[in-house]
Amino acid sequence: MLFFKPAEGTTAVARVAVDVVIKSEILDPQGKAILAALSRTGHPGISSVRQGKHFDLEVDDTVTDEDLEEIAGHLLANSVIEDWTVTRLDTR
Amino acid sequence: MLFFKPAEGTTAVARVAVDVVIKSEILDPQGKAILAALSRTGHPGISSVRQGKHFDLEVDDTVTDEDLEEIAGHLLANSVIEDWTVTRLDTR
Amino acid sequence: MSADLSTAAIVLDTVENAAATPDQQQPYRELGLKDDEYLRIKEILGRRPTEAELAMYSVMWSEHCSYKSSKVHLAYFGETTTDEMRSRMLAGIGENAGVVDIGDGWAVTFKVESHNHPSYVEPYQGAATGVGGIVRDILAMGARPVAVMDQLRFGPADAPDSQRVVPGIVSGVGGYGNSLGLPNIGGEVVFDSSYAGNPLVNAGCIGVLRADDMYTAHASGTGNKVILYGSRTGLDGIGGVSVLASDTFSGDGSAGAGSNARRKLPSVQVGDPFAEKVLIECTLEVFAKDLVVGIQDLGGAGLSCATSELASAGDGGMHIVLDAVPLRAEHMSPAEILSSESQERMCAVVTPDKVEGFLEVCAKWEVQADVIGEVTDTGRLIITHHGEVVVDVPPRTVAHEGPVYRRPIERPAGQDALQANTSASLPRPSQDELGDLVLRMVASPNLCSRAWITDQYDRYVRGNTVLSQPADAGIVRVSEDSFLGLAMSTDCNGRYTMLDPYTGAQLALAEAYRNVITTGATPTAVTDCLNFGSPEDPAVMWQLSQAIHGIADGCAILGIPVTGGNVSLYNQTGATAILPTPVIGVLGVIDDVRRRIIPGIGHDDGETLILLGETYDELDGSEWANLVHGHLGGLPPRVDLEAERLLGEILLAGSRDGMVSAAHDLSEGGLAQAAVEMCLTGETGARLVLPPGIDPFVALFSETSARVLVAVPRTEELRFTEMCTMRRQPWVKVGVVDADDPEGQFLDVQGIRRIPLAELRKAWQGTLPAIFGPSVVGSSEL
Amino acid sequence: MTARVGVITFPGTLDDVDAARAVRYSGVEAVPLWHADADLHGVDAVVVPGGFSYGDYLRAGAIAAQAPVMRAVIDAAKSGMPVLGICNGFQVLCEAGLLPGALVRNAGLKFVCRDQWLRAENTTSAWTSRYESGAEILIPLKNAEGRYVAPEAVLDELEGEGRVLFRYIGSATADTTLAPANPNGAQRDIAGICSADGRIAGLMPHPEHAIDPLTGPTDDGLGFFFSVVDFLEGVKVS
Ligand SMILES: Nc1ncnc2c1ncn2[C@@H]1O[C@H](COP(=O)(O)OP(=O)(O)O)[C@@H](O)[C@H]1O
């Protein structure tokens, strides 16, 4: 797996997903362009598209939920314009 | 929700999330740069970061799973270098 | 290890193993090798090649790396280059890129390379990595890259697939070049149906260096270390060799499992311009600190190419340890590591005492760097993996002694018919249709403004760009504390080349030359990027050899050498080849960039418009025949390189003595196009008086070569025209600049139509945005 | 002694050479500052130049804002040192919290390189005092993420306190249907803003590329660099 190097003395590696979306009051031209393309190509049933970012992280068990919140809120997302959610996925 | 316009003659509007990630074999320069930044700023516990796209769609009940697959695979993702997953979220 | 057949299938395919299993089937055909080529490899090695060796030979003996079909023809460039022409050449054909001495202790290296097929598969990444590749070529000469250019050819602008290909390729060129901090100073865009299934993406780069700081790709000095630095090595672009893994490994077994689990990937690479920018600065610092002996970029064929070329250009021996190569994926087989086309990597040869210093510079730039081997005197390239020898070959046989073919050549049966089908039979517009035709022509995809494309490219970064779009040639000064400048233009009209490849190629050379002299610079050296169809088609080989002879003979007349180039074959859709497209790049030098000639009129108040050169009725293969009649036939305009040379002297003198305030050469679209562009670029109106005794339609739209439209300050008019007459330069006064028409700005084509510049601007600039969407959106409500 | 103006280089910074040249054109010393070095080497002002620091990956300026040198810049700025962020530098200053709002993808979704007309709105800041109020200048603009956005309240505050430095305006000859005045959909046509004390400034267009008509459209950009020199010399005597 890319860059996979288990940190010293730790075993379990958990997968974490962070989703970042632009705040709804801020224009999302990409979402808008996709919505336009969708109606052009005959998909009337879609009423809204918003584009954001998705991050897959691999973290060891030294990484706490607080760490994740701080990483998501301070690096992965810009709280001025974006909202985010952190989801821990099943450990493998 | 911005741009929310219910399609004619339909009621339920479901929310769908599409996550698009670069195929694991293919270089993800952004993930690479973010991982480096994380280790510089003292987050050794993170062993891998992959950055993808996250899409929030609002779809009415005329939109089938096949439609969503086709939209994700042909419009939202570049199937040459990306994989994608479609998740229907609880109807509001 | 045991060479027992039953286990051989699941263990590393070592040299020992290969020797012990002579009859093992190998998928050499899938790897593109012909039977006799495979036999020759066995001959060279005295055994069957290992998987890794097979991967190396197959990619290095491919058309792309070995030039096996074009080599015999390219030799003609060498034969026709005189010592006189060579005098300023520091490096020529055979090096990563040609290098010419331009005086003041400065040298320039420049090259154009193709990345056609990958850009069709994945337009953005294909184009982006095309730019990345040519920039590393220039860097490998020891030069600082200072500018990029791009030559793009697409199917019809309104073809559905163009919506995918055009924006993707343009944003790929921009996305990569902009992030590298290299100004884009020019290029071409052509739309023609022959490129619909096979767009051409050629990318050019110019680099500058101190004349005595040149580096070359060679590994000499036994005991010197080989350092691989830059990005990690992954599965990028190994689509080709994945057949090995699946065909040879039985499925279980460590390496096998990894390889087999792998999905077949298309040969796409993803570019990381940030990594390349850092690689550039890091490499320039190791040059400055004199830490390298030889250096090679990793492009197509990755480590296979870099190691074999370094070794065979040096003392001939090298030992590489694949385990030392930093990987991005698990379980990569030796063949995969050697063939990976992961981008943003370089290979350096460093004396042992300087390794530490080298690694320090890399660390400063956070660039991964690892010693992966060393130079030996064994005369063999030996590569080990997990302590086993997987490659043991004479490097020259991989890098320089690949197969050479004299392919059958035959002038196509239809060529005579094509040339006989002239434009004479095509209905021509009446006098009162000419005004509309001017507007229709400037709005056509091949003649309209390129701003939709060039506005997506940074032309300012580094602060040395003195001339860029719209201009006949781009100009950058060599450094911020010098007025010495470089001019470059690239051109090719594939329609002309189709009608007559020899003349067409010379016309491409003539236009690039003319574009350079039109800016006041002196043409100094030539590069080419020869895009053609399949070499297995004798007609294509005829086009190729004709074009090469045309270019070489033309360069001999002009007295400037071809310093390098690139050949891209198999550009076709099914059985139909693209228009033969030998893109020619001419590099010029200008001793003082402050005297550059600009393309826009209106700088001096009171300018006279003078047309330099004779105009003939030459409309075969013209843009008019293409746009209005969809016709291609007859003979291209005649080429007169002596006339181009004389034009050069006139413009040089004119610019030196301040007799010329603006100039634009005539090419596709003729006088009408040039006049419109000079007005719109200068945002100034003009009155155009068509020369007497010549049909107005021909005067406006003929594409006769060796012509330039110049604006001369009225005070200089007499001096300038006397100089022309004295030097036997044909000239005719065709109008005046008219900045202060009370009713506004017009191009007044006298006796035909007085067209408001606003109307011309809408026509000229509106076309590409209308097809591909606006490039600039100002309101937050789309 | 003459003023010393620092110019930061992050990995991926591109217009640092241009910013340093512009500083020298204004007659003072340009001091290179390295991203990994938390020391500002005693400079009197800092320019955070344009480019693609860290490839603009994640978000333009986001990764650079975390660099050691930025911690030093933030401290210095808080104690009144003039700081100018140009293009990527503006993005870095917003990401670092030194200026409000954010710069997001151009509304046209494309990189835009063009000569841009601007109107001077605030001519009292440390970086704009050389301009006449209402002056119209022409300087290059080149970016893909230049659309300034901020909550309405913040925009109102910026306007109320006169902290909008420059606004995008159209050119006389351009066809506005093809070339709108606002190049990226920035809210209220904002091209640049400054801090309440007028010392921290950021803008998307590139004044350092308009210091010599030989290599730029004009020399209209020099005003920024002369302004800060005036400011520093004023500060020194007082
Ligand atoms: N793909 C491109 N990339 C960058 N610049 C381009 C490209 N295509 C055209 N240009 C620029 O647009 C201007 C007009 O192009 P063109 O009409 O082909 O010039 P010419 O006819 O003098 O060769 C020139 O400055 C040229 O360099």
Ligand SMILES: [Mg+2]
């Ligand atoms: Mg020209």
